[in-house]
Amino acid sequence: MKFDFTSIIDRRGRDSIAVDLMQGFGPEPAKEGFDMIPMWIADMNFPTVPTIQEAIIERAKHPMFGYFVPRKEYFDSIIKWQETRNEVSGLTAEHIGYENGVLGCVVSAINAFSAPGDCVLIHSPIYIGFTMALENNGRKIIHTQLIHDDDGIWRMDYEDMDAKLKQYKIHVAVFCSPHNPCGRVWEREEIEKAMEIYKNNDCIVISDEIWSDIILYNNKHIPTQSVNEDARNRTIAVYAPSKTFNLAGLVGSYHIIYSKYLRDRVRAQSSKPHYNDVNVLSIHALIGAYKPEGYEWVDELRQVIAENIDYVSNHIQKNYKGIKFAKPQATYMLFLDCEEYCKQHNITLEQLYKAGTDVGVMWQDGRPFNHPYAIRINLALPKSKVIEAFDRLDKYVFNVK
Numbered sequence: 001m002k003f004d005f006t007s008i009i010d011r012r013g014r015d016s017i018a019v020d021l022m023q024g025f026g027p028e029p030a031k032e033g034f035d036m037i038p039m040w041i042a043d044m045n046f047p048t049v050p051t052i053q054e055a056i057i058e059r060a061k062h063p064m065f066g067y068f069v070p071r072k073e074y075f076d077s078i079i080k081w082q083e084t085r086n087e088v089s090g091l092t093a094e095h096i097g098y099e100n101g102v103l104g105c106v107v108s109a110i111n112a113f114s115a116p117g118d119c120v121l122i123h124s125p126i127y128i129g130f131t132m133a134l135e136n137n138g139r140k141i142i143h144t145q146l147i148h149d150d151d152g153i154w155r156m157d158y159e160d161m162d163a164k165l166k167q168y169k170i171h172v173a174v175f176c177s178p179h180n181p182c183g184r185v186w187e188r189e190e191i192e193k194a195m196e197i198y199k200n201n202d203c204i205v206i207s208d209e210i211w212s213d214i215i216l217y218n219n220k221h222i223p224t225q226s227v228n229e230d231a232r233n234r235t236i237a238v239y240a241p242s243k244t245f246n247l248a249g250l251v252g253s254y255h256i257i258y259s260k261y262l263r264d265r266v267r268a269q270s271s272k273p274h275y276n277d278v279n280v281l282s283i284h285a286l287i288g289a290y291k292p293e294g295y296e297w298v299d300e301l302r303q304v305i306a307e308n309i310d311y312v313s314n315h316i317q318k319n320y321k322g323i324k325f326a327k328p329q330a331t332y333m334l335f336l337d338c339e340e341y342c343k344q345h346n347i348t349l350e351q352l353y354k355a356g357t358d359v360g361v362m363w364q365d366g367r368p369f370n371h372p373y374a375i376r377i378n379l380a381l382p383k384s385k386v387i388e389a390f391d392r393l394d395k396y397v398f399n400v401k
Contacts, residue, residue, distance in 0.1 A: 003300050004047055005046050005304045008385065011038075011045070017041055021036075026362075028354075028357060030360035034360035037385050039381070040362045040378060044246040044332065046246065046381070050293070055291075056285055068280055072093070077291075078254060080290065081290045086223050088223060095256050099238065099252075099254055100252065102238045104275060105255050106134075106238070109236045109269070110139060117139075120139045120141060120170065121203070122142070123156065124144065125146065125370050125371045140168075144161045146179070153184070156193075158197060171201070172206070174208065175194065178215065180210075182328070183329055183335065184330070185330045191227050199230050204236070206236045207237045209224070211330055212239065212330075213244040214332060215330045216302055216306045216309070216328065219329045219330065235257075240252065247285055250285050304383075308379040309332075309379055311383065311386060313334075320398050321341070322338070322343075322345075323336055332378060333378055336375045336376070349365075353365050353375060355396065356375075361397075363377045364378070
């Protein structure tokens with residue numbers, strides 16, 4: 001490969017939540033004698049594409065960082081990326097707006113189109129960031145459960161969606177595409193059907209598409225706004241290079257909103273708390289990410305992640321009876337259903353989870369994702385560390401003798 005996805009990089013003392021664990025947030029430290037393999041929070045353990053560092057360093061050579069506005073190159077880079085990766089046409093700088101984060105845009109949108117105490121529809125299992133953002137802003141979350149079909153693929157329950165939109169008089173929904181934590185890439189027909197239900201219930205849709213670059217196994221991301229004209233004008237879509245290139249610490253996302261009415265309302269809300277001022281280095285980081293090398297880097301990244309998922313999927317199926325999962329079509333997260341295993345071995349999810357973290361496998365407790373027996377595992381790290389992690393799980397957790 002052209003880029004480095006094998007080096008083991010020491011992140012300790014580099015301000016990383018993933019390895020410099022915060023008290024009360026994330027896993028407890030491992031027992032003495034075990035180093036930590038970070039597999040919980042959704043950031044990657046690969047060095048990012050070099051053009052990002054080059055762009056930041058080049059800008060940092062200039063000694064002034066005063067007030068500024070994003071340059072034309074920023075918008076042009078996004079337009080080209082969306083056209084090339086997602087076949088988006090008709091996108092202009094007018095439709096694009098900077099966001100310090102996807103969740104910040106979600107909050108601006110729900111404040112623009114609902115009031116505290118109102119209900120918001122979202123699919124479950126649910127990303128914990130959505131839970132915190134909605135509840136912290138006084139909204140009531142109404143879950144519509146994703147269900148497994150006969151082939152074990154996560155599907156939307158359209159009847160349940162429609163019934164709950166009507167029952168709770170909901171007019172704002174959060175849609176996750178690809179879905180986190182399930183890793184589902186929605187097909188065009190599925191998005192069309194969902195959007196028809198939202199349309200029939202006069203529901204504004206906030207579409208989180210932050211994972212849209214990390215699509216695996218020849219699946220294809222279909223932008224929610226692309227399925228028809230109504231969806232184009234009903235949807236507030238949010239993207240970012242942060243998950244793709246591991247830039248969360250630099251902040252910097254962007255929305256795409258075609259409807260002037262929706263755009264004006266969202267931007268008015270985001271301006272009120274004054275949180276959304278643009279970070280100059282994040283602007284240049286995006287420009288660096290969306291250079292030709294970034295396109296190549298993402299293609300190699302997807303190959304590496306798919307190989308890791310294949311290895312882990314085969315390993316679990318062969319060795320861990322009672323652990324169920326749907327092989328993700330996107331993201332680098334694996335969402336495990338451990339209910340059958342826990343009941344077979346008469347243990348709690350907490351006991352299983354802690355057995356892993358005790359030996360340095362820092363996976364993530366999946367219960368906050370609204371699933372009582374779930375564990376989520378980040379597989380965006382060198383394969384040698386993935387193999388080491390599952391060697392420990394074999395020896396100390398699942399196949400203890």
